[in-house]
Amino acid sequence: MRLATIRINGGETAAIMTAGGAVPIAAVNATRGTAWKENLYDLIRLGQLPGLTGWYNQGGRNELASMRGRIPAHEIRYAPLYRCPRRIFGIGLNYTDHAADIGSAAPEGFPGSFYKQADTIIGPGDEICLPELKEAQKTTAEAELGIILGKDCRNVDEADWESVIAGYTTILDMTEESILKGNDYVKGNPRYLTIVKNFPTFFSFGPQLVTPDEIPDVHQLTVQSVLNGTVFAQNRVAAMTHRPARLISLHSRIQGWFAGDILSTGTPRAFHIQEGDVAECRITGPGGFEMEPLVNPVIDLKKHPKRAGHINR
Numbered sequence: 101m102r103l104a105t106i107r108i109n110g111g112e113t114a115a116i117m118t119a120g121g122a123v124p125i126a127a128v129n130a131t132r133g134t135a136w137k138e139n140l141y142d143l144i145r146l147g148q149l150p151g152l153t154g155w156y157n158q159g160g161r162n163e164l165a166s167m168r169g170r171i172p173a174h175e176i177r178y179a180p181l182y183r184c185p186r187r188i189f190g191i192g193l194n195y196t197d198h199a200a201d202i203g204s205a206a207p208e209g210f211p212g213s214f215y216k217q218a219d220t221i222i223g224p225g226d227e228i229c230l231p232e233l234k235e236a237q238k239t240t241a242e243a244e245l246g247i248i249l250g251k252d253c254r255n256v257d258e259a260d261w262e263s264v265i266a267g268y269t270t271i272l273d274m275t276e277e278s279i280l281k282g283n284d285y286v287k288g289n290p291r292y293l294t295i296v297k298n299f300p301t302f303f304s305f306g307p308q309l310v311t312p313d314e315i316p317d318v319h320q321l322t323v324q325s326v327l328n329g330t331v332f333a334q335n336r337v338a339a340m341t342h343r344p345a346r347l348i349s350l351h352s353r354i355q356g357w358f359a360g361d362i363l364s365t366g367t368p369r370a371f372h373i374q375e376g377d378v379a380e381c382r383i384t385g386p387g388g389f390e391m392e393p394l395v396n397p398v399i400d401l402k403k404h405p406k407r408a409g410h411i412n413r
Contacts, residue, residue, distance in 0.1 A: 101161075102310050102392075103117065103311075104307050105182060106124070107179050108124065114143055115171070116152075117392075118165065121170045122170065123171075124171070126169070127170070141185070145360050178225065184218050185360045186361060187358065187362070188217070188303060190216055190273060190366075191363070194365060195368050195369075216297055222301045222396065224304070224307040227398065228272070228373065228379060229299075236299070240274065242273045242369075242370045245318075246271040248267055249348075250267075251359050252357065253352055256348060258349040264348065264352075265312060266311070269309050273303055274303070275370065276296040279295060306394060308391060314389075320386050322334055326393075333369030373398045374398065374400065380395045
């Protein structure tokens with residue numbers, strides 16, 4: 101099953117994706133007399149997603165085909181999957197190729213990791229805003245596989261990692277690389293990682309959540325970093341230094357997980373973005389499998405200073 105949060109009448113609501121468009125959860129409830137949460141974060145946090153997935157796979161898919169209230173595909177406007185997760189956890193240098201780009205070895209013992217703030221979140225089609233700050237001279241974008249946690253948990257064994265997730269999504273994670281490495285305005289320092297990851301609009305999230313039953317083997321997925329419609333870099337999840345099972349299990353033994361937490365698993369390669377560019381994350385798999393691409397245009401607030409106070413949130 102695939103779900104999204106879509107914009108309707110000035111609001112945002114969860115919907116199930118079908119071949120013909122999106123069916124809001126509200127329409128499902130009205131038709132069937134159910135009480136599924138109409139906010140995707142609440143649907144995950146309150147443990148309702150497995151039941152909804154079970155209904156979908158046991159005949160619900162066919163019911164949706166004729167259900168009233170569908171939003172046609174050409175009218176869908178996506179929002180972020182949700183806006184206020186308790187935590188966003190990112191993994192750095194998780195593909196050997198990416199680590200080599202910045203002259204580093206991929207971390208082997210513990211993964212390189214960092215937190216992002218929820219107010220960095222934007223959705224599909226929203227603008228990535230390059231910072232107005234003079235020290236910010238080079239922003240990079242990173243296409244990544246996102247894993248969404250489905251329950252509060254600790255001490256998860258690697259063999260059981262899929263039992264605690266809600267599904268997968270596409271992510272674009274931005275970094276103000278010039279401050280991290282240093283430039284004419286600032287001396288670089290790896291301790292600046294929190295700063296360079298947390299400018300507004302630096303985490304694009306969505307457009308769809310794909311439940312695990314649609315992906316028999318996550319290691320066969322290919323993640324593509326795409327700049328202006330051209331694939332800049334790609335790699336398979338199998339090539340990660342720290343694969344999803346390890347990431348979920350290890351961090352469950354450190355800080356634990358809350359339902360709705362987001363794990364961004366690392367990028368094949370970061371790419372420099374500038375005013376007028378379009379950044380994109382594509383994820384594909386065997387047999388023609390594709391996630392809905394995540395696409396965001398780029399503006400530079402140094403060129404548009406009056407817009408700095410009106411950044412997409």
